[in-house]
Amino acid sequence: MAPQGLKVVFGTAAVGNREPWIAEDYLNKSFSTLLAHGCTVLDTAQLYGESEKRLGEVKAGEKFTIDTKWQGGWQTGWATKENIVNSAKQSIEKLGVKQVDIFYIHSPDAAVPLEETLAGVNEVYKTGVFKRFGLSNYSAADVQKVYDISKANGYVLPTVYQGNYSPVARRQETELFPTLRKLGIAFYAYSPLAGGFLTKTAQQIKDGVGRFAEDALGGMYRQMYMKPSYLEALSKWEQIANDEGCSRAELAYRWVTYNSPLKPEYGDAIIVGASTVEQLDQTLTGLEKGPLSSKATEGIDKVWEEIKHEAPLDNFTR
Helix, strand or coil: CCCCCCEEEEECCCCCCCCCCCCHHHHHHHHHHHHHCCCCEEECCCCCCCHHHHHHHCCHHHCCEEEEEECHHHCCCCCCHHHHHHHHHHHHHHHCCCCEEEEEECCCCCCCCHHHHHHHHHHHHHCCCEEEEEEECCCHHHHHHHHHHHHHHCCCCEEEEEEECECCECCHHHHCHHHHHHHCCEEEEECCCCCCHHHCCHHHHHHCCHHHCCCHHHHHHHHHHCCHHHHHHHHHHHHHHHHHCCCHHHHHHHHHHHHCCCCHHHCCEEEECCCCHHHHHHHHHHHCCCCCCHHHHHHHHHHHHHHHHHCCCCCCCC
16 A cells, blocks of 8 residues: 555645636636645635635635635734734635635734734634634744643634745754644645745756746745755755656655655645646646655755755745
8 A cells, every 4th residue: 555645735826816827717727637636625825915815706615625824924013813803704705615724824923912813813713714723934932832822711722834844944843843743733834845946956046037036025035045055955956856757846745745754644734836737737646656765765865964054944934
């Protein structure tokens, strides 16, 4: 029997915001592709522009379970009880559903006391808007604080954490995972390709291709990954993929899904994205091949040892 991989979730940041992820026919085609591969969960967020609204317009909630994220500290001072309650209601209305599975706080907001933020989350939970409470981009210490405050007040406890994780961003293994396992919190891995870094050459990164343009997302990915050891590692990454007989993207996706410390028995999942439906089908087909060879995983571990001194943590703290 083949080893079981992680649950696969489709990230919808592009939906409603850029071509070709706008037209209803195209979205329906992507939905059919997802369902054909057994992928039944969509991940969105209030920060993803028109994503929630467009998913609602095409009635995605009739076919898929949907998770969404409240913006939290991405807008400093916004994490008040009143704002959380109102924003959650807006998300549900846009999505055209009565309930989402996971309602995340997208990032911590140091300008608002956690007690107030969590009171707001619990107020939303009592209305039945979501099943599970999630955190994203929080430090291990803050996860513990959220858990302790929630437990002390009888609030809904966090049971899912969505975080940055890839073969070249593994600080979470020592800095975060022990706390999550202790508290029984599942981990959903975003950015398994390191923002596309693992699909590019060093020259493409230097030239600012895609998300690595100086003005793209405030230069976030350049800041995270355009470092000497990382650029040097890309040629080694390509060689490992060639030896394994797969693409660089497939190498990363399969490692996270089958060979990383993440496990289905913990409720962990991987969030994948795509620029086209064809690429989406290719990604999901590649994942069905199962675990990588021991030679490949050893090579990936060696690359990590060479770059971990420059590794970022997540997209919020970096």
